[in-house]
Amino acid sequence: MQVRLTDRIFDPQAETAAFTAGRDDAGALVSFVGTCRAATDGGAVEELRIDHYPGFTEKEITRLAQEISRRFDCPDLLVVHRVGRIRPGEAIVLVAALSVHRAKAFEAVKLLMDYLKTDAPLWKKESGPDGARWIEPRDEDHARRIAAEKGWV
Amino acid sequence: MQVRLTDRIFDPQAETAAFTAGRDDAGALVSFVGTCRAATDGGAVEELRIDHYPGFTEKEITRLAQEISRRFDCPDLLVVHRVGRIRPGEAIVLVAALSVHRAKAFEAVKLLMDYLKTDAPLWKKESGPDGARWIEPRDEDHARRIAAEKGWV
């Protein structure tokens, strides 16, 4: 399992290629890439800033990834998350799972994303022409997280 | 929507990078890559051969992808599928979906993979030290496909 925070632009495809290099034992790779959009419901986005709490954030994301890894018997997980200032079009987060069969890999990536949305110690602030605003998890993110916790999904 | 069959080795990460290049309007990319394993339940694999029916196979996969695209309001779908002779470690299939929000992209990729397993006109033959055998969909693949059809998932 690999968990990494970075304040630099990263290439999710290159990260994924490195993660899977030489692996002919696991047939299924599922990956999710979240990218900074140029516009959201809140309007145009010029910049996204992601705050983190050094040390604690890495520790917590690792804990969430370990929980998912155990639950889905999926040891090969990769999480790369940007922090700091991000421009539209840049990747924010990459979550990838490599598994023998695909069902577990899909579930692992999907739930780890649900966890990251609500439980990773990260704080997003969107800036646009109308000013800046902190993003909080949407109700649907919380609902999804609770469903995940209870094993409903 | 892009659907392509190829009898050459392809790089799923490069394909995905090309698919998403310049897109800062869709925040969520989900992708699945299926790779030829060096060993399966049937033993060691030296080579996989995938038969197709030229013209018909492309048409049918396109039809399946269009159905998924409509159902999940997810126009940006990419399918690349190998045919012919494949060695362990080589990518067999790439399915990717680009969407504004992640839930639909996850569902689109997952169900399109379920469809491909049972409904794409492709036929896999595994060769190993003990000879060759044609692969047929497993019961669980059919069950998943039926659940998908009925909207249970």
Add this chain to the structure above:
Amino acid sequence: MIRLVFLGKFGDVAPAGLAEISLPGGVRTLGDLQSWLARQQPLLGRAMAATRTRLIVNQCVAHDLSCPVADGDEIAFLPPMSGG
């Protein structure tokens, strides 16, 4: 002439000589053609009888064995699929 295409495991038991043949006498439907094939090629007939076989006529799915077969047609025989 009609063109016959045997996919997957059917291809293993179908002789190459079957790829292009004259429309056999008495064959007017897909059902007729399948019976004729089973008589000519018992191995192929058994392989088709042992599994779910889908028939495709001129690249379109045939839903019924009563579907007519005519000179110039391409008929494909598909065993269960295994993509992905």
Add this chain to the structure above:
Amino acid sequence: MIRLVFLGKFGDVAPAGLAEISLPGGVRTLGDLQSWLARQQPLLGRAMAATRTRLIVNQCVAHDLSCPVADGDEIAFLPPMSGG
């Protein structure tokens, strides 16, 4: 001295001078510290009261406001998270 870390929107209203302070007189628990902060910095106090605030002591989650605060501690104040 104690170190105070204000994350996310709390960082916008916490003065930089609060990052490192002497343990204020009478402050023995997290609850005491939070009350002291609300008195000193009403803006920050209101921001914390208006949302779910999690407290982290020396990088470990504090489950209770009765948790003690001692010289040398690092206390972080976390508003609701928004990762991914």
